[in-house]
Amino acid sequence: MIHRSNIVRYYRVIDVPFVKYLKCSKCGRTYSLDEKPVMCINKDLGRLDIYYDYEAIKEAVSKEELGKREFNMWRYFEFLPLRSRENIVSLGEGGTPLIKAKRLGEALGLKNLYLKDETRNPTGSFKDRCMSVAVSMAKEFGFTKAATASSGNAAAALAAYGARAGIDVVAFVPDFAGYGKIAQLLFYGAKVVKLRWKTAEDPTVMMLKLVVEKYGFYPSPSFGPFNPYQIEGPKTISFEIMEQLGWNVPDQVFIPTGAASLLTGVYRGFRDFNEVGWVNGYPKLVAVQSTGNMPFVRAWLEKQDPDHIRPWEKPPETIATGLEDTFPWDGDAGLRALYKTNGYGVGVEDELILKAMKMLASLEGLFAEPSGAAGLAGLIKAIEDGKVDKDETIVVLVTGHGLKDPDIVKKTAGDAPVIDPDEKQLISVLKTKYGIDIK
Numbered sequence: 001m002i003h004r005s006n007i008v009r010y011y012r013v014i015d016v017p018f019v020k021y022l023k024c025s026k027c028g029r030t031y032s033l034d035e036k037p038v039m040c041i042n043k044d045l046g047r048l049d050i051y052y053d054y055e056a057i058k059e060a061v062s063k064e065e066l067g068k069r070e071f072n073m074w075r076y077f078e079f080l081p082l083r084s085r086e087n088i089v090s091l092g093e094g095g096t097p098l099i100k101a102k103r104l105g106e107a108l109g110l111k112n113l114y115l116k117d118e119t120r121n122p123t124g125s126f127k128d129r130c131m132s133v134a135v136s137m138a139k140e141f142g143f144t145k146a147a148t149a150s151s152g153n154a155a156a157a158l159a160a161y162g163a164r165a166g167i168d169v170v171a172f173v174p175d176f177a178g179y180g181k182i183a184q185l186l187f188y189g190a191k192v193v194k195l196r197w198k199t200a201e202d203p204t205v206m207m208l209k210l211v212v213e214k215y216g217f218y219p220s221p222s223f224g225p226f227n228p229y230q231i232e233g234p235k236t237i238s239f240e241i242m243e244q245l246g247w248n249v250p251d252q253v254f255i256p257t258g259a260a261s262l263l264t265g266v267y268r269g270f271r272d273f274n275e276v277g278w279v280n281g282y283p284k285l286v287a288v289q290s291t292g293n294m295p296f297v298r299a300w301l302e303k304q305d306p307d308h309i310r311p312w313e314k315p316p317e318t319i320a321t322g323l324e325d326t327f328p329w330d331g332d333a334g335l336r337a338l339y340k341t342n343g344y345g346v347g348v349e350d351e352l353i354l355k356a357m358k359m360l361a362s363l364e365g366l367f368a369e370p371s372g373a374a375g376l377a378g379l380i381k382a383i384e385d386g387k388v389d390k391d392e393t394i395v396v397l398v399t400g401h402g403l404k405d406p407d408i409v410k411k412t413a414g415d416a417p418v419i420d421p422d423e424k425q426l427i428s429v430l431k432t433k434y435g436i437d438i439k
Helices: 004-013 053-060 063-067 071-079 104-106 127-141 153-165 179-187 203-215 237-244 263-277 296-300 330-343 349-363 371-382 406-413 423-434
Strands: 019-023 048-052 098-102 112-117 147-149 168-174 191-195 250-254 285-292 345-346 393-398
Touching: 004 127, 019 349, 053 191, 071 127, 071 237, 098 237, 098 296, 104 112, 104 349, 104 371, 127 153, 127 393, 147 153, 153 168, 153 179, 168 203, 168 349, 191 203, 203 406, 250 263, 250 371, 263 285, 263 330, 263 371, 263 423, 285 296, 285 371, 296 330, 296 345, 345 349, 349 371, 349 406, 371 393
Parallel strands: 112 393, 147 168, 168 191, 250 285, 250 393, 285 345
Antiparallel strands: 019 048, 098 112
């Protein structure tokens, strides 16, 4: 028997999970970590939601101790599902800057606008947080091969962390995925298979199901029903935001949304710190999708039953390829997160996403891919709709680097003019092309 006064010492010396159990969101079946669960054995595609022992966490770690640790994702070990620190697979993910966007804020009429720059992660997107947790759990469970269904960022992250852990990775990607993402996968040693998208059903998910159910692969896409652990990684984005704001909660957080997994993870981060009493309250969470593929935002607008969200009826049409999930796999939890936080959904046109990309780059020096800039596009639309007050503290998640999608960037930016090394030509081109008069 361990006396309560010795719990802190016990947890620090011996790695013990702070997880009580996992519970299927569909059938309610519960699992312990000892069972090494990844998907519900009832094959109902319910997500195995993780329930933590918050009292044990409070005994094991404090704000003060947290502040002494290195500023990266794994400083929040007690809030993550891994049993042993020895199984952490890390490339230095997390600890990304929260940037006070002064110039962008002035342009939008906001006094307290912040950008959470997830492009700083090792492979250039927030998915590194997801896959660090997922691959660490795969290592702990003893898996040697993993598979993912992804438009690119999740696959790149899984390939990188799989390489780090010595786990073979097969990546199913749509045939229109940007080459920048494909190149990353190939360099990391992933076995990449591009799939044609002929119907509304995602072909990458079809193939993922096949290799998981028939060939025993560890599933690691970035949505909960196939892997409950990766969705815990984005919690740490919220943890960092609260710390970086001096243990305060912002008023609104704008989140690019595909399967609603990031949205769900961000919500859980605010929930966890509320549960241990480190903060009080939630921000409004705002889900942003392209109007060319917005099953989740449509579900919010139509007040659909969270457990019966309708998939998008046709192939997605958007430049934000990272948000092309025609069915929001974690939409049930995502909708409940919006209801809990009094949040909302925003649909944005691709033209506004392009505008947001340019504003991030030209005003704040952040180079984001279309999916990564969608959050800012959502903020612009929300301001137009009167949903944002100028005095509110607003956080926009910038989720992926611009070099992830060089084809879109090239089409958007165009090319530079060519002149002879001649002064008159220089003066002329600066004025006609760029509006700069240097006379």
